[in-house]
Amino acid sequence: MKRRLAVVFAVLTFSSVSAQQQHAVIKLTAEKLHARVREWPYPANGVTVPTNAPALQWPASNGTTMVLPMESDSAVPEDPNIGNVRYQVVLASDKNFLKDVIKSGIQEWAVYPLHQALKPGKWYWKYAFALKGNKQWKWSEVYDFSVDARYASAKVSPPVAEVLKRNGGPHPRLWSMNRIEKEFYQKNLDNPEAKALVALARKLMKAPLPVEKPRRSLDTTGKTAVQKKIMMTRMYHGFGDQEGTPVRNLCIAYQLTKDKQFIEDAKRRAMILARMDPNGLATRDDFNGGAILEALAWFYDAGYDFLTEEERVLLRDVITVRAKRIYDHLPNRFEVHVSENHIWQITMRNLAIGTVAVMNEVPEAAKWLTYLYEVWSARFPVLGTTDGGWHEGTGYFKVNFRSIIYLSQLFGDFSGVDYFKLPWMQNLPYYLLYTHPPASASISTGDSWENMPDVTKSEAWFAEALALKVENPYLNWYVAQIKTRNPDFFKGTDDYLFFRLLNYNPGRKMLAASPKNLPATREFKDVGVVAMHENLSNAGNSLSSYLLSSPFGSSGHGHASQNAFTVNYKGKTIFGATGYYSNFSDKHNLLYYRASKAYCTILADSLNQKLGEEGYGWTARSINGNHIQYGLGDASNAYGEIKSEFWLNRFDQIKLKPAPVNGYGDAGVTLYRRHMLQLDGGYILLYDELEAKKPVKWTTLFHTPYYTIEAGATDNAKQQNFAVKTDLGTVNASVFAHAPLGMIVHNQFFEKPLNWNGITDETGNLAKFEDQWHAGITSQPAQKFRFLTIIQVKEGKAEVIKSTGETDGLLKLQVGNWNIQAQLDGNRPAAVQVNNAILKSVFNYGNLTVNFDGKTYKNEVRGSSMLLETKGSKLNRKEVVDELPGVAKYDFE
Structure with missing residues (x-):
């Protein structure tokens, strides 16, 4: 199989005996950490896997080359051979494949979860592929990994055969209802929520029957062909849930009461839905079609005894048609995708429920369930790993909530896990x-x-x-x-x-x-978030700040926000992202909303970070202290030309070019490391290390989505000041450099947002896209540059920042009880130190002398970040160096 790229890690490791000769900084040179579709095998390169039963994964093939990304709403056509490839896998504890051999059957998908515990030690594996009907198998090279003895006793999910057997019982089999039906009925007899649902079901029986018509009306006059297509989809958006959810609730009411009137009304509605045209406007898209599939499956399973044989055949046929519309586009594609959002969010749940409902009655259902179980076992949670985080942020995490809850329950029913x-x-x-x-x-x-x-x-x-x-x-x-x-x-x-x-x-x-x-600080390294809180138990009345830098890049619903920061105070966002979600990829979205221009990060020659998985960052360090909280983000790989074919296609669809005039291009950035500290007393400190192949103008951005920015006066060309006008207290910022800076404060977007798609807010009202305020502070052209930013967020009056001197680029400042030193000359070694003698706290990064509590200290590892604090007579010392996210430790080529 031909590979399109190589992924290489240049890593500075702890390789010498002397601590002072060790290196603290890791530099990644991989083009991407998460590929949009898998481009290299896992596990490989001799890694020690964090499990005793890894899921083997490899790049999908069309028989000749690697399968390219194809996803919902993309104009990229589906590969015609994507469904014609078959795979097999062999695994052994020796490279000649003679000992402890495990061999798969022939399958259509490019994952193989091991449902058996491997003994500790070295393991070898390879895979082969062939086109359907061709007996000439092409074998990969041999890959190796190790299993650690500490995982030997970990529980392993059961093989597919056991899962299929567990789902072979009589109806109703969804949610194991054929085993728990009596218990479910009995324990909910006095449950107030059960009574509330039954009351709702009685009202549903009086509601109008399903009719195929738009849920909302939108004026498409003067819109482009692409916009009209999107708006037509939006007019019917939610139709499937609107008409399908009553069927589900009526079925549940029947299971709670055994009152036949509920299941009879569910049948009336379900039979109308069953006769809707799968290609009709109301139910042809994946969300609506999936919701109808799930509703029909609920009724077929719960109401099986209330159907004639002719009605059962009709429902089975319709369920099969709608299930195949989803399934036929999954194998050899979905399982290798970083996150095909619509499927993980909704349609995988729809298909799983539909599949269980017709098991042993539709021949293909066993294959559907096998595939779903294998992908779930191999990939969940798809946009996180172990730290609990979710890559796409709060807004689109919520779209996955129902599937996370119900599929975890359903697959638990399948497997006993x-x-x-x-x-x-x-x-x-x-x-x-x-x-x-x-x-x-x-x-x-x-x-x-x-x-x-x-x-x-x-x-x-x-x-x-x-x-x-x-x-x-x-x-x-x-x-x-x-x-x-x-x-x-x-x-x-x-x-x-x-x-x-x-x-x-x-x-x-x-x-x-x-x-x-x-702890006041917690890092979610797998998704790239460092969260710092003044008072986590009362965040609504205190200060919180966040440093963002994602190993996923701007994949899916994520944004090009590497090394961006957010500051919240008294429950409100002071500094954060700006812009509005009107559509996944209209002009405002591509040129501003998902671009770096919308975030509190840094532009190089006014150019954004690149869209796609290639524009990644990562959080390298964090420290939790008593009075100082700290995070370090690395966005050195985030800049350059957009390479993602998916995003280039999105630009093509609306006839845009990702060129410098639109904010995209390669400024040659080679280093961007942002140190962020939250200090007691209402202070945020940013220290930015920046380098490029050539001199560029560096712009550090600040956005206030809900408040106004006012420029402040300055008598020092190397310092810029501004204030944020809020009703919460005093907020101001000062930015320092070793060379003159310019500042622009404005309330205009790079590309104006238009609510052409009729987007509504949480209350259902038409969303208002109002102006928001922005400040950009720009350097003169420089190849190496540093910014120091001090933000004050206070209940009362802000402190005056006093300069106590500058020598050879080392700026010394005092604000409140904090003394700050920062090396701002980009040609000298980076260093920043923060000291508070009253709180007995000091942070040090770099080669500055540390005088603390009457003693002199130095970092044990060159380039590390060190925190010293005393509480009573006890010294608390923490020193951290770069630590990779899990994907860079285990899953690389």
Whole structure:
């Protein structure tokens, strides 16, 4: 198989005996860390895998070359041979494949999860592919990895044969109802929520029957062909859920009461849906078609005994048609994609429910279930790994909530595995707590983040559902806080009601613990977030800040926001992203909203970071202290020409060029490392190390999505000041450099947002795309450059920043009780030091002398970041060096 690129890591490692000769900095030269579709095998290169049963993965083939990205709404045509390839895999504990041999059957997809524990030690594997009907198999080279003995006793998911057997029982088999039906009925007899759903079902029986018509009307006059197509889809967006959800709820009401009138009304509605044209405007798109498939599956399974044989045949045929529309485009494509969003968000759930409903009655269903189980076993959680984070940010994380909850339940029913005990699931409560605390704003990144200025109903419901399965006292506190602040969120019914009914246990004690004793800083390295809090248990009345730098790049609904920062105060976003989500890739989206120009990061010659997985960053370090919080992000690989074929196609669709005039191109950036510190007393400090192949103008950006920026006066050309006018307190910023700076403050977008697609806010009202304020501070052309930024966020008056001298580029400042030194000459070694004698805290990066509490200290590792703090008579010393995210440790070529 021909590879399109090589991925190489140039890593400076700890290789010598002397600590002072060790290197703290890791430089990645890989073009990407996560490929849009898999381009190299895993596991390989002798890595020691963090499991005893890895999922073998490799690049998909069309029989000749590697399969290219093809996804929802893309104009890239599907590869005609994508469904004609077959694979097999062989694994052994010796390179000659004679010992402990494990061999797969012939399969259509490019993943092979091992459902058996491997003994510790070295393992070898290879895969082969051939076109359908061709017996000439082409074998890959041999790859090797090791299994650590510490994982020997870890539980392993069962093989597919056992999963198929578990789903071979009588109806109703969804949610194991044929085994738990009596228990489900009995335990919910006195459940108030069960009674609420039954009351809702009685109202549903009086509601109009399904009719194929748009849910909203939009004026397409004067719109382009692309816009008209998008608007037509939007007119019917949600139709499938609108008409399918009543069928599901009526089925649940029947299971709760055994009252036949509910299942009879579900049948009336389901038979109307079954006769809708799969190619009609109402149900042809993947979301609507999937929702109808799920509704029909619910009724077919729950109402099986109320159908004639002729009706069963009709429903089976319709379910098969709609299921095949999803499944036929999955094997050899979906499993190798970094995240085919629509499928992971919704249609995988629809297909899984549809498949279980017709198992043993539709011949293809066993293959569908096998594929779904194998992909789930190999890839979940697709946009995270173990740290609990989700790459795309708060706005589009919520679109995955239902599938995360219900598929974890459903695949648990399939396999007997408790997927809520996965490391990612166990860490997920901390991601929710740290990135979107109760009564506070979020990290503000990714599509639709602006629609979630506070914790929303969907987040609240998801957290409550998660708490039923994940035993975590901080999660219970999180849910309790939301319920106290937003009691209206929990009135009536919602999408997680059935999950709560399945897991109803009135005697369960939900023990809660305040996060006041949790670390103030937590890093989510796999998705690139460092979260720093002044008071995590009361974030709605204190200061929080975030450093963002994602190994996924700007994949999917993520944005080109590497080394961007967000500052929240008293529950509101002070500094953060700007712009509006009107469409996935219209002009405003491509030229501003998902571009670096919309974020508090840095431009080089006014050019953005590149869109796509190639424009990645990563968080290299973090420190949690008593009075100093710290994170370091590296966006050195984020800049350059856009290479992603997917995004180039999106520009082509609307006849745009990703050229310098539109903010894209290669300025030759070779280094961008941002140190971010949150200091007690309401201070944020940024120290930026910047280098390029040639002199460029560096612009550090600041955006206030809800407030106004006012430029401040300065008598020093190497310092620029501005203030943010808020109703929350005093916010101002000062930016320092070794050379003159210019500043522009304005309230205009690079590309104006237009709500041509009729986007509505959380309350259902037409969204208003209002002007927002921005400040850009730009250097003169320089090949190497440094910025030092001090932000003050205070209840009262801001402190005056006093200069105490500058020698050979080393600037010394005092603000409040903090003394700051920063080397701003880009031609000298980078260094920054922050010292507070009263709080007995000092942070040091670089080669500066550290005088602390009457003693002299130095970093043990050259280039490390060190924190010294004393509490009483005890010295707390923390020294950190770069640490790679998991993908760079385990999954590389």
